[in-house]
Amino acid sequence: MTEHIADKATAKISMNDVHKSFGPKVVLDGLNLDVGRGESVVVIGGSGTGKSVMLKCVLGLLHPDGGSIKVDGEEVVGMGGKDRDRVLDKFGMLFQSAALFDSLKVWENVAFGLIQGRGMSRDDAKGVALTKMAQVGLGEEVGELGPAELSGGMQKRVGLARAIATEPEIIFFDEPTTGLDPIMGDVINDLIVDCVKELGATTLSITHDLASARKIADRIAMIYKGQIIWAGPTDQIDQSGNAHVDQFIHGRAEGPIQMEVLRP
Amino acid sequence: MVAVGTNFLAAIGRIFLSFTAATGRLSIFTATALSHCVTPPIYPRLLMRQMMSIGYYSLPVVGMTAVFTGMVLALQIYSGSSRFNAEGAVATIVVIGITRELGPVLTGLMVAGRVGAAMAAEIGTMRVTEQIDALTTLSTNPFKYLVVPRLIAGALMLPLLVLVADIIGVMGGYLVGTEKLGFNSASYIDNTFEFLEQIDVISGLVKASAFGFIVSLMGCYHGYHSRGGAQGVGAATTNAVVSASILILAANYIITELFFDI
Ligand SMILES: Nc1ncnc2c1ncn2[C@@H]1O[C@H](COP(=O)(O)OP(=O)(O)OP(=O)(O)O)[C@@H](O)[C@H]1O
Ligand SMILES: [Mg+2]
Numbered sequence: 442m443t444e445h446i447a448d449k450a451t452a453k454i455s456m457n458d459v460h461k462s463f464g465p466k467v468v469l470d471g472l473n474l475d476v477g478r479g480e481s482v483v484v485i486g487g488s489g490t491g492k493s494v495m496l497k498c499v500l501g502l503l504h505p506d507g508g509s510i511k512v513d514g515e516e517v518v519g520m521g522g523k524d525r526d527r528v529l530d531k532f533g534m535l536f537q538s539a540a541l542f543d544s545l546k547v548w549e550n551v552a553f554g555l556i557q558g559r560g561m562s563r564d565d566a567k568g569v570a571l572t573k574m575a576q577v578g579l580g581e582e583v584g585e586l587g588p589a590e591l592s593g594g595m596q597k598r599v600g601l602a603r604a605i606a607t608e609p610e611i612i613f614f615d616e617p618t619t620g621l622d623p624i625m626g627d628v629i630n631d632l633i634v635d636c637v638k639e640l641g642a643t644t645l646s647i648t649h650d651l652a653s654a655r656k657i658a659d660r661i662a663m664i665y666k667g668q669i670i671w672a673g674p675t676d677q678i679d680q681s682g683n684a685h686v687d688q689f690i691h692g693r694a695e696g697p698i699q700m701e702v703l704r705p
Numbered sequence: 706m707v708a709v710g711t712n713f714l715a716a717i718g719r720i721f722l723s724f725t726a727a728t729g730r731l732s733i734f735t736a737t738a739l740s741h742c743v744t745p746p747i748y749p750r751l752l753m754r755q756m757m758s759i760g761y762y763s764l765p766v767v768g769m770t771a772v773f774t775g776m777v778l779a780l781q782i783y784s785g786s787s788r789f790n791a792e793g794a795v796a797t798i799v800v801i802g803i804t805r806e807l808g809p810v811l812t813g814l815m816v817a818g819r820v821g822a823a824m825a826a827e828i829g830t831m832r833v834t835e836q837i838d839a840l841t842t843l844s845t846n847p848f849k850y851l852v853v854p855r856l857i858a859g860a861l862m863l864p865l866l867v868l869v870a871d872i873i874g875v876m877g878g879y880l881v882g883t884e885k886l887g888f889n890s891a892s893y894i895d896n897t898f899e900f901l902e903q904i905d906v907i908s909g910l911v912k913a914s915a916f917g918f919i920v921s922l923m924g925c926y927h928g929y930h931s932r933g934g935a936q937g938v939g940a941a942t943t944n945a946v947v948s949a950s951i952l953i954l955a956a957n958y959i960i961t962e963l964f965f966d967i
Contacts, residue, residue, distance in 0.1 A: 502838045526844065534842040540835035544827075558844030603843075 452511070453478045453611060453643040454499060459508035461494055468494050469505070470667030481637045481644045483654040483675075485689060486664035487698065492647045493537055495664070496613045499645075500532060501525055512611070530558065533609035537616050537647075539600035541588035547599055548574070548584030554607040573602040576632060578625060594620045601629065605636055612636060614646040618653045630656045651690055654678075663689060665698065734926050738856055741848040751854040759820050759855075759917070760862035764869065766819055770811050771803070771870035775877025778802055783886050795886070796896035799878035804905045808870045809863075810957055813916030816863065817949040821924040824855055825945035828928025829938035837929070852929070855921040863917030864910040871909065908964040915960060916953045923949035 452475040461469040468491040476482045484492055497503040499510055501517060510518050512528055520528065533554070541550050549556075551573055552566035561569070571581055577598040588596060597620055604612055614633060618626035630653050636642045637657075648654050654661055655675055662672035663686050671683045678690060688696030782798045828851055831837050840847045875897060882888040923945045931941035 497838070500838075500842055502841060526846075529842060530844050532842055534839070536835050536839060538835055540839040542831075542836055542839070543834075553845070554843040557850075607843075 451478055452476065453480070453513060454645065455509075455511040455514075456495070456499070457509040457511075459495070459498060459510060460506045461491070461498055461503065462506055468667055469498070471508070472664070472668055474662055474669050474672070476643055476645050479637065479641050479643055481633070481646070481657055481659045482662060483646045483648055483658035483660075484662050484664055484669075485648065485651070485654060487689070487700075488649075490664050491667055492664055493615055496534070496615060496645070496647070500529065500534060500613070531610045533604040533607060533612040535597075535600045535604040535612075535614045535617055537619075539588075539596040541596055541599055541603075543588050545588075546584065547579075547586050547588060547591070550588065550599055551584075551602045551606050553603065559607060570602070570606060573606045574599070576605075577602045578628060594622070594625065597621065598625075598629070601632070605632075608640050609642065611643045611645070614644060614648075616647055616649065618648060618650050626650065626653060627656075629653075633657045730930070731926060734929070735922060738848055738852045738922070738925070741846065741853050742856060746849065748850060748854060751850065752857060755854045755858035756862055758823075759816065759858050759921075760865055763816055763819055763862075763866055766815050767812050767866050767870050768873050770815050771808065771874040772877040774807050774811060775799060775803060775874035775879075776881045778807070778874075779878040779881040779886065783882075792886075793896065795882055795888070796878070796893045797900045799882075800875050800897045800901050801905055803874040803878070804871050804901070804909045805961075806909075806957075808867050808874055809909045809912040809916060810953065812863065812867050812870045812913065813920065813953040813957075814950055816866070816917070817920045817923070817946055817953060820859075821920040821945045821949045822942045824921065824924025825928040825931070825942045826938055828925055829931035829941040832929060832931050833934055833937060847929075852925045855925055856918060859917035859919075859921030860914045861917070863913040863920075867909055867913035868906075871906065904964065908960070911964075912957060912960050915956050919952045919956060920949045923952065 454474075454476040456472055456474045459469050459472040460467075472491075472495060474482070474484070474495075484495070486492055494503060498505045499512070499517070501520065505518055508518070509516060512531065515528070517525070517528055541547075542553065545553070548567055548570045551570035552561075552563070555561040555566040555569055556563060567584075571584060574580075574584060579595065579598055579602070583591070583595070583599075588599065591599065597617070601614070601617060604614070617633060618629050621629060633644060633646065634657055637644055644657075646654075646657060655678070658675045660672060661675055661678050662669045663683070664670070665685055671681055671686045673681060678686065681687065684697045688698050694700070778799050779795055782795050782802075783792055786792050786794055786798070828837075831840075831851070837847045837851075840850055879890075879893055879897070882893045883890050927941040927945040927948070928938075931937045
């Protein structure tokens with residue numbers, strides 16, 4: 442097992458031996474991962490290996506069956522009520538499916554956390570929302586539309602703007618560049634890097650896009666069969682010495698990871 | 706034979722267990738929702754929107770239901786009471802029947818179909834598209850934001866709707882009574898109010914408030930717990946309407962009995 446982080450005491454998020462099953466299906470099977478303060482960690486791994494489930498366990502949207510998750514040194518598994526609200530205030534989350542509120546206009550979606558969570562006035566919040574939308578390449582006119590009127594990639598960018606609008610300490614990006622063209626994808630990469638550099642945010646991202654991972658990550662971790670099987674600095678990903686990682690980053694069908702598909 | 710017997714027992718056991726689990730889940734849901742009703746923040750804009758959608762937009766449906774019910778009631782009571790020469794009681798029985806029973810129950814059932822289904826579909830869709838999760842991550846409690854405004858609006862608006870239904874229903878009876886059955890207008894109105902007691906109307910409004918709560922609760926509960934895409938949302942919608950209807954009829958009996966001795 443490779444080391445996960447140098448200094449455990451300063452970890453912003455620390456997951457230890459996290460287990461989660463749905464009925465008989467084991468998804469997380471003793472997962473360990475630490476994310477340092479101000480660090481950008483990217484998790485890669487096959488489809489359906491539990492990456493989104495991992496993020497939801499940290500946020501308390503799913504309850505782990507066992508193990509410990511600490512945020513700023515505070516145990517969050519089993520936390521509820523006011524404490525949970527206080528911890529959630531630190532987070533922003535881009536959902537894989539964008540999860541925009543379809544009863545609200547686009548700008549109201551982006552401004553939601555500012556108005557409801559921070560108690561900002563609607564006018565002020567709209568100003569901030571439009572700025573954030575401009576950062577993800579969406580003009581003012583888009584703000585008045587409903588989410589159903591947007592393309593998939595535009596929805597993703599609105600979700601991104603919503604996740605960063607309150608400038609949270611910790612931001613989770615679940616596949617931020619999936620469904621975007623390569624140029625817009627790189628704009629989003631830069632934006633995520635800026636969030637970390639300028640806001641000092643801690644980010645944990647999931648992606649299948651290796652170019653994006655190399656650009657935004659300080660550290661990359663690979664999840665396989667419910668565990669982190671390799672984690673290391675981004676520049677060591679090509680010399681990981683791990684056959685699973687090698688197969689994944691080169692996208693080869695042959696290797697230790699066998700897809701359960703029917704071959705003709 | 707033994708195998709059939711144990712299978713049968715196992716089936717009963719399973720049904721009993723799942724029933725107990727569902728009751729428990731509903732109780733927890735209700736208790737959580739009620740506790741959020743009395744703690745800040747509340748969202749006045751959302752409450753207003755729900756009051757509009759439950760109250761105002763249900764008026765046509767409720768009005769139509771009430772007018773035809775009042776009309777048919779007058780006809781039926783006339784033909785029934787003529788068998789023992791008691792036609793004079795038509796106005797009195799219509800008004801008591803409407804205010805005590807048919808107004809609240811039919812309004813409740815119509816609103817269950819109209820509003821309960823819409824609530825379950827909307828909240829269910831938000832659940833399966835992760836919008837409820839998104840609410841949570843944006844420092845907003847889904848109970849406060851989604852459930853509480855609907856519960857309060859339901860419990861407040863149904864009595865108003867029933868009041869309207871009472872008036873329209875009695876007017877329907879009046880129309881048939883005077884236009885078709887040949888009652889004198891003034892004496893029909895006299896008869897309507899002569900034996901009407903406050904408790905008739907009040908018991909109906911209390912029922913209405915309970916029914917409004919039930920409709921919203923079932924809509925929210927089934928929506929909130931829906932699973933698995935469009936099919937799950939469809940099932941939630943059906944369950945919301947069916948369970949609200951049955952609970953309304955059961956609650957109707959219980960509340961009537963509580964009021965019966967008064
Ligand atoms: N609410 C749920 N109920 C039951 N099973 C679930 C639920 N959520 C996720 N799963 C299962 O957990 C496994 C991991 O799901 P998850 O969404 O975390 O995958 P992922 O790694 O994010 O994949 P992808 O890259 O395709 O998004 C899947 O096999 C899925 O079937
Ligand atoms: Mg995922």
